[in-house]
Amino acid sequence: MRLSTKGRYTMRAMLDLAGRYGNGPVQVKDIAKNQMISERYLEQLLLPLKSAGLVRAIRGANGGFELAKRPSEIRLLDIFTVAEGSTAPVECIDNAAKCERSITCVTRDIWLDVKRATDKVLESTTLQDLLDRQTNAVFVGNGI
Numbered sequence: 001m002r003l004s005t006k007g008r009y010t011m012r013a014m015l016d017l018a019g020r021y022g023n024g025p026v027q028v029k030d031i032a033k034n035q036m037i038s039e040r041y042l043e044q045l046l047l048p049l050k051s052a053g054l055v056r057a058i059r060g061a062n063g064g065f066e067l068a069k070r071p072s073e074i075r076l077l078d079i080f081t082v083a084e085g086s087t088a089p090v091e092c093i094d095n096a097a098k099c100e101r102s103i104t105c106v107t108r109d110i111w112l113d114v115k116r117a118t119d120k121v122l123e124s125t126t127l128q129d130l131l132d133r134q135t136n137a138v139f140v141g142n143g144i
Contacts, residue, residue: 010083018071018127025064077122087118
């Protein structure tokens with residue numbers, strides 16, 4: 001299973017917003033520059049997040065995007081689902097009718113285990129957890 005560019009960039013944009021949480025809206029151009037993502041592509045990534053209630057858009061000269069919830073309230077599974085859809089590595093996990101062998105397929109059980117394990121990690125990790133990891137990585141990298 002591979003995470004697409006869409007999923008990786010969406011996660012990076014959300015982490016960028018999480019790092020600026022509480023400081024008001026952030027303009028798309030600033031996130032794009034900081035994350036090295038084209039503004040146009042970033043706008044396409046942010047709109048579904050807005051529809052899902054994870055970010056909000058503020059209009060006007062000082063407008064931009066900001067998290068709609070605290071970083072500790074946004075789980076990575078929520079972001080992943082908006083960006084990528086299901087974590088199932090094969091279609092038959094979400095819809096057994098996609099494969100006539102799904103009822104007797106022993107590998108399907110493994111793929112289900114993979115989905116459950118992935119969901120567990122993404123559900124138990126928040127944007128705040130990532131911010132904390134990022135802070136710890138900076139301290140460790142600086143020998144602190």
